[in-house]
Amino acid sequence: MVRFFSFLFFFAAPVLAQPTQNLIVLTTFSESVLNPIVKEFKQQYPKSEVRVIVRREESGLRLLQQNNHDIDIIISSSPTFFQPLINNQKLLPLNEAKIKQTPPQLSRNVISFGHTGFGLLWNNNYLNKNKLPIPSSLKDLIKPHYYRHISISSPYRSDTTHLMIENILQQYGWVEGWRLLYQIGGNLASVETSAFSLSEAISRGLIGIGPVVDRYAHTYKRQFSFVDFSYQPQSPLLPHYVAMVKNSHHSQFTRDFVSLLLSQECQTKLTIDEQLANNSDIDRDEFIKNTFNVESLDYEVIQQRSGLVKHLFEQTISSQLPQLNQVWQLLHSIEASSNKLTEQQHADFLHAKHLASTSPISIDDLKNKIYHELPLFRDNPQVDYFRQQWRGKMAAQLEQAIALSHKIINGNPALQ
Template identity: 35%
Template structure:
């Protein structure tokens, strides 16, 4: 009797183990639409285990992995090198031997031991062409175009504190235009925003639903919606390549199956699944010249790499600066730029001094690249709060001066 009971208990244990082994859990910052096709293609492979995804923000994924009673996550899938860097530094990721050289080159050097690039994307502008035509407005093609007064009240964008994809887009802009000119562009765009979306894929969905006309997004969030004839997506002319990364978690219960899934993503079938129209990304190996995606992929491959060490160092600065300069004072920005545009229209010439007041930021280019200054934003001290209070006073003073000068022109 005891022997039979032992066999029953052992059978139950083995059944539970098998059932558990039949599921991989992937925590991802991507939308469910962006991962659905990839997973469907994986399920067609021989002996493929079931995959369940947890679609979360970067900070939520970090909390999940730090909770010993939380989900048993096997893989992380994200376009955020910042997230993978933080997880690696906290020993949440396993080493992975990636032998595909074209993939390895796309991974920031500091996380190559654990992280694999499985696809690339680019940044651009998604627009609702029907709504633009109704307003007789041209299709914007650059960051500078998005800052023009004609798009006031029509733009949508997310915040870098809510979206690492948006953070990388903003860093792309800042590293190409320079600190001062980049913020000049961002603050003018801020004055054109209708609202700030809580997630980057929310920007694409809102534009698709007619809740906004235009917004900067990563290509795969746009491409899955382009069956809507009212929508059009165009890459920024100088977009950098934005890799999609994956890594196996340190506490994965099924590291071998997780490794099989990564190898599938790097295989010809996996690369095809990642780069066809349902996923909207590009493979990590060069496409043949006759492929319709080859030209854009080549442009992304040839673009200079982002300065990832700088991005990692100043992530908190960028998040706090954007929210204090734009997110928290969006209504004030909208009012100030509306008043300025009205004054310029009446006078029939630009007002550069007032524009200068509205586009200044309280952090210098030297500070934005100073490791000692940036390090202080990561510490649990009063430095961060002191800086933010000073920034708020700075922006309030600049706006008051601008509005006073506009009033004097009437």
């Protein structure tokens, strides 16, 4: 117990009126992820009453906008979740001298703890049944044989999926990143509401493959021998974040809970650290060096375009799946016989492919400050206008690409 109390000096001691024994934690994680930590905390502090509230980022921010909210702590892997609270000075202060370094775009009142990584989760039984190879990277998922055998969770609802999408956009650039995402979209069977539902669908054999974070993958690997996972090569390590929130009836256990999160015992039970601690053959530092990109994501860029990326994915991929499936199935069939195309048909094919893989928002559009820090809320009039505009433009592009593909196929007997 001494080691847990030793972390208490990390925090400044703000004056709080009538502290309670109730502790309310708001998180974007599934409750099962925090259950072991909550259980440990209750053993250390038996008088505490801990309640975990699970919300996606948008609904969590709505909850925190209420003046009478009773949230004490926020835990998330999404840096954008904390930014509105930082801007509005809604977080309790921490002692700057002792806390761990966080990206400079966040705040000294937001602490990073533990890490997570993402990769591909797959069902070996499903792959064997459908004679599919195990993919080695996300880029493999654009191959025709994965058509409707893959799925992804929505970045609008899953903060870690949003960071996966951002990793693609930052690694390949805005134009090529969306080109890759639209090709993956052409093979998607569905866009799931959460990383949990995606992992569940894979474990049940409803889908073959999907990108998930390791905390879900390891849970299902332990339960099912036919489920496997590999980290995405050279992807970033993603820190978790925790902050204490101002409210009028703060819990007396807030700083104690955060101290537990920062304890060595708790940190070594988190995802990558836990896996490596259980395998003496793997050197942790060597594994991280060989597996992950040492450069972190650009959090300033993430913050600036978070709303844009999430809404754009919803309107141009989630809402267009039937059309994306249709056009990419046609394009793959044409590409398989591309040596039989006439010069004009080849030009039409390239144009159709361009239409099916081009974002309605260009690289030049990104400079327009109207898209910077776009609100997450769908009922915002400006957001609603943009969403309809992007959805309509993408639908028109896909319709034109489908028409061109049919024209090529119908005009070439070798393709029929």
